[in-house]
Amino acid sequence: MADILTPLDAEPELEPTNTDAAEGLVGSVSPGRMAARRFLHHRLAMLSLLVLLFVAVVCILAPLLAPYAENQRVTALAKPLTHPPSQSVHFGTDSIGRDLFSRVMWGGRVSLFIGIAVALSSSIVGTLVGAFSALRGGFIDDVLMRVTDVFIALPLLVFLPLIAQLPTRQKWAASLIGDKGSVRLMITVLSVFAWMPTARIVRGVVLSLKEKEFIEAARAMGAKTRRIILSHLIPNAIGTIVVTASFTVAGAIGTEATLSYFGFGIDPQQASWGNLLTDSKTAIGAGYWWLVLFPVLALLVTVLSVNFLGDGLRDAFDPKQGKS
């Protein structure tokens, strides 16, 4: 019942990351260095990072590593097209005889790219909206936050399919947000529904930072707004932004798979983890378990690793919040 795109803990405690005060006077180690050290000691997060790096490298290098091309049929037409996993085809073949091992790799490229692109674009939009809202205050703040509320109130799974349908009928939409079934459309659509948590969190962080003494001190010494934003606000808010973004990556990968599974996602010609699962829909009755198992494993391992990574990052950036 919970929204699937909303990152875990959309609104953590809005404590700025003033780690100096929390950790006491530990020599002259910078807050960033301390965060890095805490992160390296987070075993689960480090493990997740390694797993993720492995998955990412394997997928990115698919053109070199994959035994077969994305849509290449490997079984002869006369034989049954679908084979269980064997020596030659590690993950078996799909319903029209393509090598599943290669397709999981090709699909990973698309899924990972979507996850990262959505996290990036929604972080940028969210940060801009949140920071602008907090710095300007007053009427603009009110309006922007109401807009954020509207987007949070919109039922995600109702509007996503609607927007995903848009380019088939509206030419202007196709040129603006991409053709139906394209990766670009998927990224746009998911980003539209992913920036709100970042906006709220950044607004909270900036609002509380704005009143801090060190900002006042900087102002008193004659620092311009630009300098305050660049050298004080952003470095202090970046931890929270990165943590939220990492949860968005996982959410976007999961939502892409969900939408593709229901036929509103990426063009079925193109492999993505969601599309691989869609292929498996018809194969379940026939007992082709490998068609479900391997894409699900790839997706779950990735999503879990990204989330554990985000969890580790949160602990590293904000030790006061404790484990949750």
Next chain:
Amino acid sequence: MFRFVVRRMLWAIPLLILISFMAFSAVRASTDPVAAFKRANPRTTLEQLEVYKKEKGLTGSIPAQYVHWVKTFVKGDLGTSIKTNKPVATDLKRALANSVTLGLFASSFAVPIGLGIGVLAAKKQYSFFDSFATTSAFVGVSIPPFISGVLLKLLFAIGFTKWFHLDKPFLPTAGIYPPGHVGFDLVLRVKHMILPAIVLAIQTIAVYSRLMRASLLEVMNSDYMRTARAKGISETRVLVKHALRNAFIPVVNFGALDIGSIVGGLIITEVIFEQKGMGNFFLVALANGDYPQLMPYIVIVVISVIVFNLLADLANGWLDPRIRLG
């Protein structure tokens, strides 16, 4: 308190108008009712088409069409489906009943379990139980619900039948009754809801236990808890009287929103287990481009989201007097 309620309610009205207009534009831009009408009635003449367009307010600009639609909707006229030519209201009511039944059934056991786990984990922070509960909740939240749904369906529809040599699945994996069944049968109905409810429960238990734990831990570390303990009140009393009441504020808030979302249908679960609820209703309507079905659906969903949002705010104001001033 009265002023607080009124202010919140006044916010809801422009919000409803804005969102329903956005929904209307989105629906009209991405589906074509005229084409859908032609598909459903292939032998329609051009004149009939014109009459149909006029009757349904499909001429003129989008804002004008929106006004026309609002007028008929407010009168309680939901129109007839393009595809089936049946009144939308009956189908919508049935779908709503199915969704709410499933949602409440799942919540009725998942929410108490989740809250219980959360309270226990917070009471024994850093214990084995706590780390086990926290980690599994984290995993539970991370798994996209459609994956647990597909896996569960696979396991029950094929896995178990094959391994244990059963002649029919252990639990039904589709529909709300066996095909051809007429009338009401409690046992069959519940049996058909078990698997989808488990999928929902995984998410619900995970989310509520995390929320409850975090919220209770925050309360337990506050000063008034120390004061209460210093007064010599028993630990149970401290927990129940002082801690839980305050710790429930965010939980109630979230719970209201969560129940509100049931009205929109548990789209993923319903489709996988063929539950014929609101989510299913929506996807079928969208596939048919059936705009007389789509619009009431979206508006009802949005109204429920807004109403439960409002209820969440009111509950907050009631539980936490500090908020009322804001």
